[in-house]
Amino acid sequence: MSSIKNIELPDIGDFDEVEVIEILVSVGDKIEVDDSIITLESDKASMEIPTPSAGIVSSINVNIGDKIKQGDVVLGIESDQAGDEKTEKTEKTENKSSESESKIVPVVVPDIGDFDAVEVIEILVNVGDELNEEDSIITLESDKASMEIPTPVAGKVSSLKVSLGDKLNLGDLILELESAGGENATSESVEPAERTPAKQASVATPAASPSTNESTSKTPKGDSHASPSIRKLARELGVDLSKVSGTGQKNRVLDGDIKGYVKQIITSGGSGSAIPKVPVIDFSKFGETEIQPLSRINKLSGKHLTACWLNIPHVTQFDEVNIDQMEAFRQEQKAKGVKLTPLVFIMKAVIQALKQHPRFNSSLDESGENLIIKKYFNLGIAMDTPNGLVVPVIRDVDQKSLTDLATELAETSANAREGKLKPGDMQGAGFTISSLGGIGGTQFTPIVNAPEVAILGVSRSQTKPVWDGKNFVPTLVLPLALSYDHRVIDGAQGGRFMANLNSILQDIREILL
The missing domain is CATH 2.40.50.100 (RNA polymerase II/Efflux pump adaptor protein, barrel-sandwich hybrid domain)
Known part of the structure; x- marks a missing residue:
């Protein structure tokens, strides 16, 4: 004769009001003695509760998220044996020894x-x-x-x-x-x-409630070692433990590892979070070392450039431009006492190109679904200083002459070297130029200075033999490298911009107009 038996929560130790995080059976399931029926979790442990009796589940009396305690009915079982004994944990009678010795x-x-x-x-x-x-x-x-x-x-x-x-x-x-x-x-x-x-601490994936998304409901799998409380913290924060590098014994994930992982995601804008940590090495065991603290500029620019590199899908396009005409004009002006660096010509040429390709003078909005096209023409100019790289902004470049720009660049460069730049002096650029022409090198790949979408790298010019169709002619060529955000600019658009910039720099009349 069958009977309905209520299965109650047994004594689970020093726990009260423990949360149900998983229901492992359904009504109609046939279960055997010691089959797990629910999973409970406190702030210290996660545990599966077995059934003391066999039978068919007739009712489930708890829900995910319920807080239950010893004696609460978990479910009902239809048993074939009315007299089926429930295996209970018997409390041992206290019988302390009268002996005082340990x-x-x-x-x-x-x-x-x-x-x-x-x-x-x-x-x-x-x-x-x-x-x-x-x-x-x-x-x-x-x-x-x-x-x-x-x-x-x-x-x-x-x-x-x-x-x-x-x-x-x-x-x-x-x-x-x-x-x-x-x-x-x-x-x-x-x-x-x-x-x-x-x-x-069960590593099995708990059943997700309808209101819980997949990324936060699953208990991370993998080879991560972590205590029950750490696994609970990971689930609450939506952290995949398999992506967290543990610093405890046997790479065990600790509380600080979880918090550091979340902090990294926040500071990097949500990307690059799966990058493994660089190993910590005691270099002094290989020889003499010296500790030199990074400057404030190094620290700030380092964090910013890391975020730019991780968040922007970079493409870098290279080209070389004939600047014979530009250099001839520059030398003529120098003979007249007017000192103009190649950079001012490049700045004016970039503005001409930006006017024809406004997408390069834009930024993505916060949603990443719209472009903010800038109608002003401000250029960031990367400058080397004793304390590190800074990028002051030259405003309204389209409204200034070559000599105006040369004067302003000289003043800004002096302020940068002396540490006199203000925060406002480095804000508001729509496009950046990084020139290493005075230092050397043939090419490099500049990092886009977010929230901008493109940057132009300029290397040292050199004379090369260029085929003109009949002969090799000594030609002064300037290496250029254009890096851009591939979410905004595709390869064809990048190629057209570079071709247009090349054309402007070759013909000095377009810069002077």
Whole structure:
């Protein structure tokens, strides 16, 4: 004769009002004794609750997110045997020894479920530590779960019998405690099946509620070692533990690793978060070293350039332009006492190109779905200073003559070297030029200075033999490198911009008009 039996939450140790994070059965399921029916999680542990009776699930009395305690009905089971005995955990009567002297109590691996040869990944105590009952002593991890093993009695650790990497089974000796608990404590320690279950952190994927998106509902899989509380924190923050580099023993993920990972995502604008950390090396063991702190400019520009590199899909396009005519004009002006650097010609030529290709003088809005086209023509000019690279802005370049620009560049460069630039002097550019012509090099790949979408790199000009159709003619050529944001500018648009800029620089009349 069948009967309906209520399955209640058993004694799960020192936990009250524990949250249901997973329901492992459905109405109509046939379950056997010790099949897991729900998963609970506190701030210290995650544990699967088994059924003490076999039968067919007739009702489920809890929901994901419910807080339940000992004695609450979890589900109903239709059993074929009305007299089916419920296997309960019997409380052992306290029978403290009258003996006052200390006893050595062996602590062994309790019943941790269907696991064999589980690896020790963390030892949480040392010889001499004073432990309270239920303090965690080691952490075990299988391919399915991570679990902390508590001590069944209080006392002082007298010896450790396991090492990191050991494989343990039910009943294996973990450590010995010096305890005043006497014979009773000893008898409890050798009956692991009667002890409080291990604090288990299931690595299985919990069922997602309809209001929870996939990225935050799944418990991360992979080879990450982390305690139950860390796994819970990772789920709450939506962090995939497999992408977090652990700094604890055996690369175990710690609280600080999770927080550092989230901070990296925030400071980098959400990208590049999966980049592994650079290994920390003591270089002094290879020879003499010296510590030189980075300047404030180095620190600020480093963070900004890292964010630009990680967030912008870069493309760099190279070209060489014949500047014989430009250089001849520049030398003529020099003979007249007018000193003009090649950079002012490049600035004017870039403005002419930007007018014909407004997409290069734009920025993406916050949504990334719209372009903000700038109607003004301000250029950022990268300048080398004793303290590092700075990019002051020359405004309204389209409205200034070559001599005006030469004068302003000289003044701005002097202020940059002397550290007199103000924050406002480095804001408002629509396009940047980085010139290494005075230093050297044949080509380089400049990093787009976000929120701009393009930057022009200029290298040192040199005379090369160029075929004119009949002969090789000595020609002064200027190497250019255009880097751009491929979300905004495609290769064809980049090619047309470079061809247009090349044409302008070759014909000095277009710059002077």
